[in-house]
Amino acid sequence: MVAYTTPPGDVEMALEERTVVLVEKKSSTGWMWKVSGALLIVALCIGGVLLFAWYSKGRPEMEMQSGQKEALTKTDTSEKTDHHDTLRRIGSKAKAAIHLEGSYDEDNKTSQLEWKNGQGQAFAQGGFRLEKNQIIIPQDGLFFVYSQASFRVSCSDGDEEHGAGKRLTPLSHRIWRYSESIGSNVSLMSAVRSACQNTALEEAYSSGQGWYNAIYLGAVFQLNSGDKVWTETNQPSELETDEGKTFFGVFAL
Structure with missing residues (x-):
């Protein structure tokens, strides 16, 4: 029966493999942070767009109400003319x-x-x-x-x-x-x-x-x-x- 021993080179290779695995985990973690950051940026952009849309929608209504008030004022003024x-x-x-x-x-x-x-x-x-x-x-x-x-x-x-x-x-x-x-x-x-x-x-x-x-x-x-x-x-x-x-x-x- 032949007995196998692990040569020093194999040990070093195993260590390198383990080291590689650790590097991959570190890289994976960094990728997740990047994805999270990107999602946060996208969410902020969407929020900004929605806020701008809400503001843009509300402003015409305010302008319309202001215009209606002005029209009513003009109407009141015209009613007072002879x-x-x-x-x-x-x-x-x-x-x-x-x-x-x-x-x-x-x-x-x-x-x-x-x-x-x-x-x-x-x-x-x-x-x-x-x-x-x-x-x-x-x-x-x-x-x-x-x-x-x-x-x-x-x-x-x-x-x-x-x-x-x-x-x-x-x-x-x-x-x-x-x-x-x-x-x-x-x-x-x-x-x-x-x-x-x-x-x-x-x-x-x-x-x-x-x-x-x-x-x-x-x-x-x-x-x-x-x-x-x-x-x-x-x-x-x-x-x-x-x-x-x-x-x-x-x-x-």
Whole structure:
């Protein structure tokens, strides 16, 4: 029977093998740390992306809410503006529109309210014309016709008898239409106010502030090309013709 002995070389080789094994374990541990570190970096990146996405999603909502608040503010502001500014803005966006400012000259022989184009905020576009104080409709269709007459009446002038008469004075404003298809003048709209009717304001009347009120007319009508529309006011000398107080216009729908 042959006995085997381990030569010194084999022992050294075994030690080397054991050493190699130990090195492999050390390398494996380092690889695991690297993988863990990489996973941590990936997790941080994903977290950053999610955080950025959440922030990006939330910001438009904040901007939208801010925009809504701003829109509401603008709406509130627009609701507080008078008919003149609102109608002028609407009319300026229409393809065909005309907006006129009122004027009255006591020395004018006609003694009537005159409408001016190209004065103040007045304008005309889309074929509308102002001829002989009348608006000429450029085409068939639906139109919004509107007008406002502002009055300031001095109810007391020192003559009680005359002042009492003024308290009964009606103020009227009317819009007329003439169409060849009808062949006659037709009243589109009208309104009447009684001046100086509130006796509780006697002190204000006597101090020179007078009685102030405005008649506003506005409605939609089917008009034809060549139709004429104009206004009639019974007390033009009592009108307030400062810019934006007395106006007349039409715009296509």
